[in-house]
Amino acid sequence: MSSHSKDLSSPRLALSLPSKAPPFNPDWRLRLKGLALPVLIILVLEIIVRIGWLPSYQMPAPSEIALTLGDLAEGALWKHISASLLRVLLGFAIGASLALIFAAWVGLSREAEAYLEPTFAGLRSIPSLAWVPLLLLWLGIDETSKVVLIAIGAFFPVYLNGVAAIRNIDRKLVEVGHMYGFNRRRLVRRILLPAALPGLFPGLRSGMSLAWMFLVAAELIAATKGLGYLLSDGRETSRPDIVLAAIIVLAVLGKLSDGILAGLEKRFLAWRDTFTGTEE
Amino acid sequence: MTQALLDIHVERKTFATTTVLSNIRLQLQPRETVSLLGPSGCGKSTLLRIVAGLERDFEGHLLSDTEQLAFVFQEARLMPWLTVQQNIGFSEDDDYDEAWVAHLIDEVGLTGFADILPKALSGGMAQRVAIARGLYSRPRVLLLDEPFSAVDAFTRMKLQDLLLQLAERHDIALLLVTHDVDEALYLSDRVLMMDTRPSSIRHELTVQLEHPRDRRDPLLARLKAVALGELHSAHVI
Numbered sequence: 267m268s269s270h271s272k273d274l275s276s277p278r279l280a281l282s283l284p285s286k287a288p289p290f291n292p293d294w295r296l297r298l299k300g301l302a303l304p305v306l307i308i309l310v311l312e313i314i315v316r317i318g319w320l321p322s323y324q325m326p327a328p329s330e331i332a333l334t335l336g337d338l339a340e341g342a343l344w345k346h347i348s349a350s351l352l353r354v355l356l357g358f359a360i361g362a363s364l365a366l367i368f369a370a371w372v373g374l375s376r377e378a379e380a381y382l383e384p385t386f387a388g389l390r391s392i393p394s395l396a397w398v399p400l401l402l403l404w405l406g407i408d409e410t411s412k413v414v415l416i417a418i419g420a421f422f423p424v425y426l427n428g429v430a431a432i433r434n435i436d437r438k439l440v441e442v443g444h445m446y447g448f449n450r451r452r453l454v455r456r457i458l459l460p461a462a463l464p465g466l467f468p469g470l471r472s473g474m475s476l477a478w479m480f481l482v483a484a485e486l487i488a489a490t491k492g493l494g495y496l497l498s499d500g501r502e503t504s505r506p507d508i509v510l511a512a513i514i515v516l517a518v519l520g521k522l523s524d525g526i527l528a529g530l531e532k533r534f535l536a537w538r539d540t541f542t543g544t545e546e
Numbered sequence: 547m548t549q550a551l552l553d554i555h556v557e558r559k560t561f562a563t564t565t566v567l568s569n570i571r572l573q574l575q576p577r578e579t580v581s582l583l584g585p586s587g588c589g590k591s592t593l594l595r596i597v598a599g600l601e602r603d604f605e606g607h608l609l610s611d612t613e614q615l616a617f618v619f620q621e622a623r624l625m626p627w628l629t630v631q632q633n634i635g636f637s638e639d640d641d642y643d644e645a646w647v648a649h650l651i652d653e654v655g656l657t658g659f660a661d662i663l664p665k666a667l668s669g670g671m672a673q674r675v676a677i678a679r680g681l682y683s684r685p686r687v688l689l690l691d692e693p694f695s696a697v698d699a700f701t702r703m704k705l706q707d708l709l710l711q712l713a714e715r716h717d718i719a720l721l722l723v724t725h726d727v728d729e730a731l732y733l734s735d736r737v738l739m740m741d742t743r744p745s746s747i748r749h750e751l752t753v754q755l756e757h758p759r760d761r762r763d764p765l766l767a768r769l770k771a772v773a774l775g776e777l778h779s780a781h782v783i
Contacts, residue, residue, distance in 0.1 A: 438619070438621065438623050439623060439625065441600065441619075441623075442619075442623050442625075442636075444600060445598065445600060445617050446636070446637045447612075452639075456625075456636075456639065457625065460625070460627045461625075461627075463627075536663075537626050537627040537628075537663050537664075537665065538626070538665070539626065539664075539665035
């Protein structure tokens with residue numbers, strides 16, 4: 267039988283379609299796919315540790331880490347989380363806001379670019395952790411030095427992406443504003459700001475992830491609370507389960523904060539006409 | 547004779563050391579449709595930009611009321627983050643006249659698309675929105691820079707008819723840049739044929755046909771032959 271006549275027997279084809287409909291809505295199916303790999307890793311680790319291929323004093327079983335997390339959650343964990351979260355949010359807010367202000371200034375004015383850009387390029391080439399000794403000398407070991415370090419870490423990605431976002435704005439859209447005789451403020455509000463938004467979010471998101479990185483650096487060096495402190499505490503007391511528990515908490519918090527920014531991005535940039543990947 | 551809406555005399559316009567336009571004189575009367583016809587790079591878009599006030603660095607003089615001008619670009623240039631109606635009322639921020647915008651949306655044939663984002667529009671629909679945005683400020687003159695060059699031939703014919711209807715209804719004069727001989731002849735009362743660099747107006751064709759016109763009218767065919775002959779002797783084609 268030729269394939270052509272097969273096509274003609276379409277009732278069967280039509281019947282097979284509804285049964286192929288997904289049992290969940292597709293959004294959930296995608297999320298479940300994302301869980302497959304972590305679940306697999308946890309299972310394999312659990313088995314490997316249980317049958318003794320890895321010594322449990324070096325690699326505690328996932329179930330043991332879960333117990334440790336449970337214990338911590340009844341005690342000091344929330345104190346550490348809130349201390350770290352406060353530092354990250356404060357540092358990120360300060361760093362990102364300053365970065366946005368300077369990015370707008372440099373992006374909009376070639377004059378400002380000529381004055382400021384070489385200095386920023388120089389400062390950017392300093393590995394940010396090199397500031398640590400100086401910050402400790404100047405600001406002491408309390409909160410200020412940590413927040414400042416995190417702010418420095420968040421500053422550069424936001425600044426760089428901000429300038430690039432402004433300079434990537436379609437000149438043709440700006441010309442529409444000129445055609446209507448928009449003044450500078452109106453041009454910024456009506457055209458430049460919305461048009462720069464797509465380029466701004468990647469900067470904010472990588473600024474946020476660098477903020478977490480510098481938080482850990484700051485807390486590993488000198489802190490009495492916070493997730494970085496928990497990490498070094500776990501090392502000093504030879505408790506890999508505590509170290510891993512802290513890492514998991516950091517991962518969850520990092521993912522949550524990035525998820526919030528990603529959600530905002532999706533919400534504000536729904537107008538973008540971009541490729542979203544194929545089904546396969 | 548009535549007062550011209552637009553009177554421009556460009557003695558010279560240069561980019562760096564290249565002279566792009568030289569000695570061009572152009573007047574636009576109320577309700578008149580004039581086309582600037584010439585090859586790419588002949589400076590016709592530059593001339594239009596000078597008229598629009600987007601290009602100020604030239605030798606010559608320009609008499610026009612910029613309040614009465616509106617510009618439709620080659621690409622629709624809609625703000626992708628604004629809906630169709632917000633784009634049409636763009637010049638007045640969020641305080642645009644909603645009833646007038648709704649009226650214009652109906653007039654350009656986009657009823658029901660007011661809250662759609664530009665990404666969901668086809669090229670022809672986007673250009674309809676761009677025309678509506680041009681009409682929003684109730685201009686006396688609409689400047690159009692190859693407005694239909696990016697759409698397919700059938701859409702182009704529809705949009706040309708729409709443009710003529712709107713110009714008639716709103717009492718608007720059109721100054722249109724194009725490289726499409728048929729488009730120029732079908733739309734215009736006068737076709738100004740431009741030379742290559744440095745450009746000046748080489749020849750003026752008057753199309754004495756009432757609107758609405760028939761695209762198959764023998765006069766259009768005869769004028770097209772004249773136009774092609776001119777372009778040929780100008781070494782444009």
